[in-house]
Each structure stands twice: as structure tokens, then as C-alpha cells.
Amino acid sequence: MSITGIRDAIKTSLATITGLTALDNAPDTVPALPCAWIAPEMSGRFCEYNVTGSASVLRMSFVVTLLLTKAGVAPASQEALDAYIVPTGDSSIKAKVEAATLSTHASYALVSEAYEYGGLEYNGNLYIGCKFRVEVIV
Numbered sequence: 001m002s003i004t005g006i007r008d009a010i011k012t013s014l015a016t017i018t019g020l021t022a023l024d025n026a027p028d029t030v031p032a033l034p035c036a037w038i039a040p041e042m043s044g045r046f047c048e049y050n051v052t053g054s055a056s057v058l059r060m061s062f063v064v065t066l067l068l069t070k071a072g073v074a075p076a077s078q079e080a081l082d083a084y085i086v087p088t089g090d091s092s093i094k095a096k097v098e099a100a101t102l103s104t105h106a107s108y109a110l111v112s113e114a115y116e117y118g119g120l121e122y123n124g125n126l127y128i129g130c131k132f133r134v135e136v137i138v
Contacts, residue, residue: 001138003040005105006060010038010134013100014064017084017091026065029123034084036066036093038134058138060106063131064093071119071126078118078128085114085130093132106138 007024014022014036023037040046041061048059066084069077083091094111102109113133120129 001058002105003060006102006109006136006138007038007062009100009102009105010062010064010097010109013096014038014093017093017096020091030067030125030127033070033127034066034068036064038062038064041133060136060138062109062134062136064097064111064134065120065122065129065131066093067120067122067127067129069128071128081117081128081130085117093130097132097134102136106136109134109136 004024011022011024014020019034021032021035023035026037026039027035039062041063044061046061068081068084083089084093086092087094089095097109097111100109111132112135114130115133116131118128120127120131
């Protein structure tokens with residue numbers, strides 16, 4: 001099991017979305033738009049031990065942050081954002097995360113929700129985007 005390996009596997013799967021810049025860590029500056037990265041949950045529980053009563057089973061929480069474009073380009077950007085939020089399709093964040101090949105790092109990843117749809121602030125800039133909660137069972 002490797003937390004870095006989990007992030008790398010999810011990033012690799014996200015990188016198959018045409019035109020999306022995928023990262024395995026939150027960047028200091030956004031390199032290109034659209035951009036998505038996977039990072040540990042920072043506002044709540046990141047790791048839960050003994051999930052099934054077994055010391056060897058963990059549940060880890062991550063967040064995929066998707067920034068589509070700078071704010072002020074709605075409604076076209078909101079319509080484009082919809083393709084990333086639907087549960088299936090070539091641009092679906094949920095579909096790509098859940099299809100990630102986690103190898104020896106985890107059993108599976110599940111996107112449980114999309115939230116903060118619309119305006120997201122990142123490093124002092126306002127973007128149109130969304131966040132996705134990812135639960136990983138190790």
C-alpha cells in the first residue's frame with residue numbers, strides 16, 4: 001500500500017480525459033486549464049482504520065479538484081463542466097477514478113459525491129470547477 005501510488009494511479013486514469021491536465025498533488029500555480037488533481041482530504045477524516053473490524057482494512061478519503069476555466073465565462077463553462085460530472089462517458093471524473101488501476105496500492109476507489117460546483121477559489125484566483133470526494137478502500 002502506498003498513498004503516493006494511489007494518487008499516481010488516479011492521476012494516470014484522469015490523464016486519459018482528452019485535454020485535461022492531471023496532477024497527483026495540488027499545484028502551487030495552475031499549469032493549464034482544464035486541470036484536475038488528487039489530494040488527501042484536508043477538512044475532515046483522511047484515514048479510518050479497522051473499517052471492517054480487521055486491522056488490515058483502511059478507508060482513505062481524497063478529493064479530486066477540477067478547475068475548468070477562469071470565472072466569468074458562464075454559462076458555456078457550466079455546460080462544459082457538466083460532462084465531467086456525469087457518472088459515465090469519456091470526460092467523466094467518476095468513471096475515470098473508478099476505473100483506475102490501483103494495483104497493490106488499494107482494492108478500489110469510489111467517487112461518493114461531487115460538491116462545490118461553480119465558483120472555486122484557488123491561490124487567489126476564481127475558477128469555474130467542482131470537487132469530487134473519493135473513498136479508497138485499502
